Amino acid sequence: MARIVMKFGGTSMAGIERIRNVAQRVKREVEAGNQVAVVVSAMAGDTDRLVGFCREASALYDPREYDAVVSSGEQVTSGLLAIALQAIGVPARSWLGWQLPIRTSDAHATARIESIDTAALDESLAKGEVAVIPGFQGVTDANRITTLGRGGSDTSAVAMAAAMQADRCDIYTDVDGVYTTDPRIVPRARKLARVTYEEMLELASVGAKVLQTRSVGLAMKEKVRVRVLSSFDDTRDEDGYRGTLIVGEEEVTDMERQLITGIAHDKNEAKITLVAVPDRPGAVASIFAPLAGTGINVDMIVQNIAHSTGSTDVTFTVPSAELARALDTLEKAKDDIGFQKVLHDTRVAKVSVVGVGMRSHAGVASTMFTALADRGINIQAITTSEIKVSVLIEEDYTELAVRVLHTAYGLDAEG
Amino acid sequence: MARIVMKFGGTSMAGIERIRNVAQRVKREVEAGNQVAVVVSAMAGDTDRLVGFCREASALYDPREYDAVVSSGEQVTSGLLAIALQAIGVPARSWLGWQLPIRTSDAHATARIESIDTAALDESLAKGEVAVIPGFQGVTDANRITTLGRGGSDTSAVAMAAAMQADRCDIYTDVDGVYTTDPRIVPRARKLARVTYEEMLELASVGAKVLQTRSVGLAMKEKVRVRVLSSFDDTRDEDGYRGTLIVGEEEVTDMERQLITGIAHDKNEAKITLVAVPDRPGAVASIFAPLAGTGINVDMIVQNIAHSTGSTDVTFTVPSAELARALDTLEKAKDDIGFQKVLHDTRVAKVSVVGVGMRSHAGVASTMFTALADRGINIQAITTSEIKVSVLIEEDYTELAVRVLHTAYGLDAEG
Structure with a gap:
């Protein structure tokens, strides 16, 4: 007998027909002796509806009240799934966060789980x-009820x-x-059968x-073995696996280990x-300290060698959504930093090759730069x-770059 | 300084604009030093939506899970009203049933309030x-969360x-x-300025x-002074009153006391x-015992004098919605009761004149029968x-009867 947690997202819980489908999946695991x-998540769209109400009631809503309002979406689906399970002969009950309880920090709307009492649950x-x-x-x-921030149901699971x-x-x-x-x-x-936590x-x-x-x-x-799989598609791959298992590096056998696991891309970056x-010493600190102070995430940073004039250009990226705030922060710190002018560009994309195998292999970067250069794609930062x-x-080259790299690292499926 | 409870129904809470209107009303009472x-109720229509989900999930839904699902509607509006109050400078917080707590019986979906802990609330x-x-x-x-049955928010208040x-x-x-x-x-x-609990x-x-x-x-x-008034209309009557106050009989002055307070009607009755x-002795008991056993509410009962044949006709009313079940129950008990045949009629209505003054006045019934007879309205039971x-x-005479009686007892407004 195994103990398993099954987590279903909003699309899987959208309406009673789909909740019934979820109940059948749960029943199969119960009948297998688990x-x-x-x-469960709220029905797709329901959290947006509830968040919309709060924002409409006040732009400066009290996050404690927001949490009471917004948490109701999952309260509804958990009760409904319990009913749907009972209807097909599977004993079930809902346990709301305060009933177990799941104790969190008091950072409302972005709370962190601190402890879960499983005594009643175990019984x-x-x-x-x-x-x-x-x-x-x-x-x-x-x-007081808390919520964990958007997408927090994965963390709950x-x-x-x-x-x-x-x-x-x-x-x-x-997705499967x-x-x-x-x-x-x-x-x-x-589709990857296994991927390590770090790669994921x-x-x-x-x-x-x-x-x-x-x-x-x-x-x-916490060393939790996580599997990602589809609510809607039961197809197994040739080895009989469904979905992708996310595990520690020690569980990935040498045979399975790839030099490169995957290629990712992100268009939500802006370059400054x-x-x-x-x-001079301290110049870089004077740039990033005020950005960090306003909570802006800085990602890629490139500092060129100094000009003969005794100055240097510094390039970095921030999430596009934070660009305006970042530029504002930099303008205010202009005298302090002492730069001449600021340029920015949102038409950029970050493309990454990822793989735990990389640690023991040379030449990954070289392969990347050559493959991109061969197609005339200019690299702005690394x-x-x-x-x-x-x-x-x-940005316009994103898809081409992803395709070129996918082929260059031998990731294309056969056939 | 007074302590007051304000209760707002689903129509008053339907959408953020209306919730803001409610917040303004609450603010006025706070500024008056109360x-x-x-x-609060759920937004109009929301409870129906949630009940619909439960029924769709299973006709035989677990009432404990139903309560977890359906109670979420009021959870949402209480959080939103707290936000709307804060937005206009009124300190406020929501207290869910389990947070106070409001302890109830465990008759899920039809629970009764047993006690309310007001310690935290008082603070x-x-x-x-x-x-x-x-x-x-x-x-x-x-x-476990409970609900009090439809319309239970009035009881909560x-x-x-x-x-x-x-x-x-x-x-x-x-309504006002x-x-x-x-x-x-x-x-x-x-509109009545005051009405007694009994009349209400x-x-x-x-x-x-x-x-x-x-x-x-x-x-x-509990001797709670209840006032019914409109969420949408602030009109005061000529004495400066808003709404109707529902109080004990001792609070109704002789001057205010009417012989008859009002005329009510109900078309949801069926006659059997x-x-x-x-x-013979026990005959009536043999009719009503099986009906009571299946939980059917019997209202008006008329037993005519015995025929010379040693038998009698018995007439009574049940709610229309329970007619089919009542007829089925009677058929099953036919041999036991020994009646010859059963007649039924849903085209009937009950019209009532109500008033605490009636206790000390004769002639009320006589006025009623005369007024109805004058218009050719036949009385089937009393x-x-x-x-x-x-x-x-x-049933076709309902409105005519109500109008005739309203005039006969001098209730028509002047002008």
Whole structure:
């Protein structure tokens, strides 16, 4: 007998017909002899509707009240799934965040799970009941409802799996797994049977939006085996696997290990260049300290060698949504930093090659630069990490670059 | 400084614009120096939507899960009203049923309030915060959410007022008070400034659907001064009153006291006649015991004098919705009861004259019968209580009968 957590997203819970489909999937796991906890999202669109009400009521809404309002979407679907399970003969009950309880920080609307009391839950599971748990919600020590921020249901599922010491956490979604790259760009992209937490973090944060990044980080920390699979498609691959398993590096066998796991891209970056920054100690700090102070995420940073004039150009990227705020912050700090002028460009994209195998192989970057150069794609900036090489290019070349790299690293499926 | 409870129904909470209007009304009471708790319904239509989901998920839904689902409608509006109040500078917070808590029986979907802990609430009110409380919901000792049955928010408001020892419980609704009769039938119906609990019970249960009957019973028991008034219309009557105050009989002065307070009608009755029931002891019991056993409400009962054949006809009414079930029950008990045949008629209506003054006046019934006879309206059955005389008539004559009686008892407004 295994303990598993199954998590279903908003598309899987959108309407009673789909909830019935979810109930059937849960029933199969119960009949296979598993103890099952199900974590559910609100019906697709429902959270947006509730957030819209709060914003309409006041732009400066109280996040404690926002949480009471917005958490109701998952309360509804968890009750409905419990009813749908009972209707097909599966004993089930809903456990709201405050009922277990799932204790969180009091950072309303962006709370973090601190502890989950599983005593009552264990008793219920032992009786053969399925536990249906609304994702995205918890409760503070002061007994106020909290929510975890958008996409938080993935984090709820992983945290439940960790607290329950579950053997597996299955995340059902509207895609059937994690691919080597976006299949809409590269039709010959391959589904990965396994991927490491580290790779998934890079793939998720740079564009493959299958799982909330925070949930992957938590899974890594708590060593929760996560599987991503489709709610709608039961197809198994040739090895009998469904979906993609996200595991620790030690579980990936040498045979499975690829030099490069996947290619990611992100068009939501904007490039900022500060022209003629004085080339003296502390100059770079004077740029990034005020940006960090206003909570702006800076990603790729390139500092060219100094001009003979004793100044240098500094280029970096920020999320497009934060560009206006970043420019404003820099203008205010202009005298302090001492740059001549600021340039910016939103028509850029970041393309990354990701793979744990990279650590033990040379030549990855070289292959990348050559492949892109051969197609006339100019590289504007480069960053590397232990398992990733990213380049910034002109946005119009994004799809071409992804295709070229997918082929260059031998990721294209056969046939 | 007074303590008041304000209750707003679904029409008053339907959408953010209306919730803002409610916030303004609450603000006025706060600025007048009152401590205020607000009880809210779900947005109009929202409860129906949620109930529909449960029914679609399973006709035999678990009422515990139904309660978790359906209670979310009031959770949403209470959070939104708290936000709207804060937005206009009124400190406010929502208190969900389980947060106060409002303890109820575990009769899910039809729970009864057993106790309300006001310790935390008192502290909050003392700090000058408005308490926003979702109506219709509570929590069991086992920490499961309950609901009180449809229209239960009125009961929540009265129970809150009793627990808080509030000076007044104002029920804001889409009508501006309680009228002498339905103004759609009699345009010259008058709004009543005061009505007693007993009269309100009779008026509510026989057709004037302004307040849930249960809430009036509770107000009477707990001596809560209830006022019914409009959310949308601020008009005051010539004495400066708004709405209708529902109070104990001792508060109605002799000057205000009318012989007859109002005329009610109810078209949702069906008449059943059992022909030729044996005229022996126990015969009547053999009719009503099986009906009571299946939970059917029997109202007016008329037993004619015995025929010379040693049998009698028994006529009574049941709610139209229960007619089929009643006939089925009677057929099954036919041998036991020994009647010859059963007749039924849904084209009937009950018209009632109600008034506490009736207790000390003779001639009320006589005036009624004469007025109806003068217009050729045939009376099929009669029942009386201390403060009410009801007659059963052919349904087509309902409006005529109401108008005739309204005039006969001198209730028509001048002008």
